[in-house]
Amino acid sequence: MDDRSNTPTTAPFIPFALPDIGEEEIAAVVGCMRSGWVTTGPISKKFEQAFGAYLVNGGETIAVNSATAGLHLALEALGIGPGDEVIVPSLTFTATAEVVRYLGAQPIFVDIDPTTLNISPLAIEAAIGPRTRAVIPVHYAGLACDMDAILELAKRHHLKVIEDAAHAFPTRYRERLVGTLASDVVVFSFYANKTMTTGEGGMVVTRDPVVAQRIRLMRIHGISSDAFDRYVSKKPAWYYEVVAAGFKYNLTDIAASIGIEQLRKIDRFLARREQLAARYDTALSCLPFILPPHPQSGSNHAWHLYVVRLTEKANRGRDEMIGRLSERGIGTSVHFIPLHRQPYWRDRYGLRNEQFPAAEQAYQSMLSLPLYTRMTDSDQERVIDEIHAALS
Numbered sequence: 001m002d003d004r005s006n007t008p009t010t011a012p013f014i015p016f017a018l019p020d021i022g023e024e025e026i027a028a029v030v031g032c033m034r035s036g037w038v039t040t041g042p043i044s045k046k047f048e049q050a051f052g053a054y055l056v057n058g059g060e061t062i063a064v065n066s067a068t069a070g071l072h073l074a075l076e077a078l079g080i081g082p083g084d085e086v087i088v089p090s091l092t093f094t095a096t097a098e099v100v101r102y103l104g105a106q107p108i109f110v111d112i113d114p115t116t117l118n119i120s121p122l123a124i125e126a127a128i129g130p131r132t133r134a135v136i137p138v139h140y141a142g143l144a145c146d147m148d149a150i151l152e153l154a155k156r157h158h159l160k161v162i163e164d165a166a167h168a169f170p171t172r173y174r175e176r177l178v179g180t181l182a183s184d185v186v187v188f189s190f191y192a193n194k195t196m197t198t199g200e201g202g203m204v205v206t207r208d209p210v211v212a213q214r215i216r217l218m219r220i221h222g223i224s225s226d227a228f229d230r231y232v233s234k235k236p237a238w239y240y241e242v243v244a245a246g247f248k249y250n251l252t253d254i255a256a257s258i259g260i261e262q263l264r265k266i267d268r269f270l271a272r273r274e275q276l277a278a279r280y281d282t283a284l285s286c287l288p289f290i291l292p293p294h295p296q297s298g299s300n301h302a303w304h305l306y307v308v309r310l311t312e313k314a315n316r317g318r319d320e321m322i323g324r325l326s327e328r329g330i331g332t333s334v335h336f337i338p339l340h341r342q343p344y345w346r347d348r349y350g351l352r353n354e355q356f357p358a359a360e361q362a363y364q365s366m367l368s369l370p371l372y373t374r375m376t377d378s379d380q381e382r383v384i385d386e387i388h389a390a391l392s
């Protein structure tokens with residue numbers, strides 16, 4: 001056993017994730033603040049247009065203040081409501097399921113594929129019942145789900161498909177970017193630790209103009225006229241109509257100004273994440289780990305997360321490994337504590353660990369390693385060295 005195991009380090013802490021904010025983003029925020037318009041306005045529209053242009057064939061783009069808000073808006077626009085059921089994976093963040101409850105519908109939790117850690121199409125099919133209206137596949141860690149199988153199931157059973165793409169920008173599935181597939185709605189996240197950030201924020205993408213119109217309406221209080229147009233109009237434009245009980249889910253221009261600059265860097269960000277993931281692959285291949293799965297030919301991985309799973313040959317358990325790395329100044333995380341283990345979902349729906357063998361096995365052994373574009377080669381080498389030492 002390595003003799004450093006109980007010796008805290010004095011070296012700088014390496015976090016699990018860190019946003020990559022440059023002078024361009026700072027200048028853009030300052031410019032926005034000096035413009036006199038800081039809430040939803042021209043910069044938010046510009047961000048939507050730029051994101052749509054990046055996708056090329058994605059459809060209509062609607063900026064929102066979080067991916068959670070986007071998922072809620074998507075389900076509402078698709079008519080999901082009380083009595084309906086929506087299939088979701090257990091291995092996801094609670095937002096994927098909680099938005100279903102917002103509308104009085106019921107999430108139906110299913111297991112994952114043990115290799116990809118994405119939702120299992122076989123489990124989806126087994127869970128479809130007379131009240132099933134939709135499925136929310138989550139592109140775990142940045143690797144696309146088996147969308148051909150999911151979309152075929154949805155077509156056969158007349159289900160709506162809402163892609164939770166919080167981890168998946170810019171992920172490609174069989175040569176096509178996530179956001180351009182045949183799903184009804186796709187929702188991206190720009191939270192602080194994602195592949196690009198606006199601090200808090202998200203983007204909803206749909207090719208259905210009726211769905212897009214409803215999302216835009218409900219995004220800002222169900223008001224029939226655009227708030228920005230009303231406030232900057234040079235003619236009296238004070239009149240508006242509330243035509244639905246909407247929400248307050250709009251993205252500010254301050255956040256959008258960051259997003260525009262981040263989007264310009266996304267290809268560079270992806271290249272660096274791919275480089276870091278490849279270095280981990282090489283350096284950790286000899287250790288008792290199951291390394292992250294790679295995409296098939298014609299697809300790519302966004303590498304939002306680099307998740308390893310300890311095997312039975314490891315001399316430490318997952319929790320001990322996390323503690324050891326923390327003592328040595330290395331931040332890690334677990335993605336995720338499955339929802340079937342969370343008190344609210346477990347108790348409300350009577351969920352049991354044995355119902356989700358693949359998610360349960362993955363959870364017991366997984367940890368997410370530091371991976372972010374500001375990470376230097378020497379930072380990563382230190383992480384690798386400490387992992388080797390912990391398992392020696």
